[in-house]
Amino acid sequence: MFTSKSKENSSVPEVSSPAKVGASIIAAGTIIKGDIECSGDVRIDGILRGNVHATNKVFIGAEGLVEGDIHCIQADILGRVNGKVTVKDLLNIRGKAHVKGDLHTGKLQVEPSASFNGNCHMAGTGASTGSTTAVSGSSLVEIPAEEPEYAEAE
Numbered sequence: 353m354f355t356s357k358s359k360e361n362s363s364v365p366e367v368s369s370p371a372k373v374g375a376s377i378i379a380a381g382t383i384i385k386g387d388i389e390c391s392g393d394v395r396i397d398g399i400l401r402g403n404v405h406a407t408n409k410v411f412i413g414a415e416g417l418v419e420g421d422i423h424c425i426q427a428d429i430l431g432r433v434n435g436k437v438t439v440k441d442l443l444n445i446r447g448k449a450h451v452k453g454d455l456h457t458g459k460l461q462v463e464p465s466a467s468f469n470g471n472c473h474m475a476g477t478g479a480s481t482g483s484t485t486a487v488s489g490s491s492l493v494e495i496p497a498e499e500p501e502y503a504e505a506e
Contacts, residue, residue: 380415387420394424396431403435414447421453429466 375393378384382398390406397413404410406424416431423438430447436454437443443457449466458475462468 378416380413412449 375395376388376390378394378396378398378400380397383401384398385401387402388394388400388404388406390404390408392407393409393411394404394406395411395413396404396416396418398415399417399419401419403420404418404422404424408424409426409428410422410424411427412418412429412431412433414430418431418433419435421436421438422433425440426442427437427439428444428446429437429449429451431449433449433451434453437451437456439455439457441457442459442461443455445451445460445462445466445468447463447465449463451466451468452470454471454473455468456473460472460474
């Protein structure tokens with residue numbers, strides 16, 4: 353009776369849990385030309401001349417440089433980015449980071465020591481005004497797309 357059950361159970365294949373995806377790392381001193389698609393986290397401490405598409409988090413180290421677009425769920429940028437950054441959730445621009453390009457994000461955090469030059473579009477804020485925002489240090493400057501019209505007094 354016990355023997356038949358063990359034989360029956362042994363013929364059923366075990367279901368293995370899905371393998372966890374580790375972080376992909378581009379080390380300092382590495383230069384990559386081309387796009388990266390990753391189903392996990394990506395850390396860039398070297399140079400990437402291309403786009404990044406990640407299903408999780410992108411981390412750009414202090415010495416990292418991305419010349420291309422970034423698409424991900426979350427991002428921490430401490431290095432330099434020249435391109436459009438699209439982040440579904442939270443985008444952190446920290447340290448001495450420098451980002452030049454448009455941002456599309458759910459939430460944005462910029463430390464006073466970081467800088468950002470470009471347009472910022474945040475989820476839930478309505479239509480874009482077409483203005484350019486420049487952030488450097490703890491100052492925020494908004495540059496209107498057009499000069500405002502003033503009514504003349506009679």
